[in-house]
Amino acid sequence: MPRRTATLLASTLMLIALLCGGVLIPVPYAAMSPGPTVNTLGDHDGKPVLQITGRTTYPTSGHLNMTTVQVTGPDYRMNLFEAVYGWLDPNRAVVPHKTLYPEGQTAQQADQQNAEEFTQSQESAKVAALKQLNIPVATQTVVGAVVKDKPADGLLHAGDVxxxxxxxxVTQTGDVAKFVTRHKPGEKVVFTVIPAKDAAAAKQQGKRPEGPGKDVTLTTAADSGRAVVGIQAQADHIFPFHIDVKLADVGGPSAGLMFALGIVDKLSPGGNLTGGKFVAGTGTIDDQGNVGPIGGISMKTIGAREKGAEFFLTPKENCASAAKDTPSGLRLVKVGTIGDAVKALEKIRANDTAGLPSCSPAGRA
Structure with missing residues (x-):
């Protein structure tokens, strides 16, 4: 065989081997890309995203879009070619797999965590929105979870007040641990509770459960030398009217800010917040209205601009990252609280945007 032919054949075989290796060899990365955006003031799958009953609502206009990121699943194993393609594509981000999915977390666990975070974000969004509007929200302490084979197992139940x-x-959630840990392991502690069924019925009517409750006596166990009963206490809110978020196939906590703003807009009699403008955004929110950072900010700004957003409400901790590569025509607005966001929307509505707090890349003022 001529040397030239042999060299060509060897090169071809090597190329084929590399191609096969690139397809077959998995790499420890995951991919993110822009996901759907949904207007919290509008409909999704034929139903209003925010449904409020028992309270007067007011007309709104424009957009307050929540944004999402599409990610490869926890069980998906990317190959080398896909990773290289993602690194070269400005509309995709390739990150270490463990950044999205902690080591050892199953797909079911990831889905469960996302669902729980989404539910909690809705609750916090409602609380933050009503506090912004000076509408009182009652809070009570409930059993959030019971640890199997601990003293409370079978005696206390999730939802008990x-x-x-x-x-x-008990006036705040921290009181429970404080009172229990005053005991030594092996001592008895008495819980006075309203059963979950009775509490749920009262909450459905926007009321606190009435009655003296029933006493449940538990014998504390030891955990790292402390007395415990094996429950997780958490705050539970009683709203004076019903607010439902109708949005399936979305997980995680990052829509909290936009849900809260949508609720504020629908309940505000003084005119709509956006003035008809297309505003998108992201950010977690807590009961006090503080806005927290999220992941995948660059994918969210791309998705928002593709849908037509002019302004993007950006958590202050995400500002530097978002400002590195802002899509053309999209203005980033820095927010740290729901109050910041409402003030920014008031300026946008009034076309007074010169003084809007903006995002700058790291190292710039």
Whole structure:
């Protein structure tokens, strides 16, 4: 065989081997790309995203779009070619797999975590929105979860309202651990609770559950030398009217800010917040209205601009990253609280945008 032919054949075989290796060899990365955006003021799949009953709502216009990121699943194993393609594509981001999915987390666990975070973000969005509007929200402490084979297992249940421990009124969630840990392991502690069924019925009517409750006596166990009963106490809110978020196939906490703003807009009699403008955004939110950072900010700004957004409400912790490569025609607006966001929307509505707080790349003022 001529040397030239042999060299060509060897090169071809090597290329084929490399191609096969690129397809077959998995790499420890995951991909993100822009996901759907949904107007919290509008409809999704034929139903209003925000449904408010028992309270007067007001007309709105424009957009307050929540944004999402599409990610490869926890069980998906990217090959080398896909990773290289993602690194070269400005509309995709390739990140270490463990950034999105902690080591050892199953697909089911990831889905469960996302669903729980989404549910919690809705609750916090409602609380933050009503506080912004000075509408009172009652709070009570409930059993959030019971640890299997611990003293409370079978005696306390998720949803039980904790009125007192050892006769001392529980006024905030931290009281439960404080009162229990005053005991030594092996000592008895008395919980006064309203059963979950009765509490749920009262909450459905926007009321606190009434009655003295029932006493449940538990024998504490030891955990790292402390007395425990094996429950997780959490805050539960009682709203004066019903607010439902109708949005399936979305997970995680990052829509909290936009849900809250949508609720504020629908309940505000003084005119719509956006003035008809297309505003998108992202950010977690807590009960006090503080806006927190999220992942995949660059994918969210791309998705928002593709849908027509002119302004993007950006958590202040994400500002530097978002400003590195802002899509043309999209203005980033820095926010740290729901109050910041409402003030920014008021300026946008009034076309007074010169003083809007903006995002700058790291190292720039």
């Amino acid at each position: 904790i009125k007192a421990v050892d006769g001392k009124a």
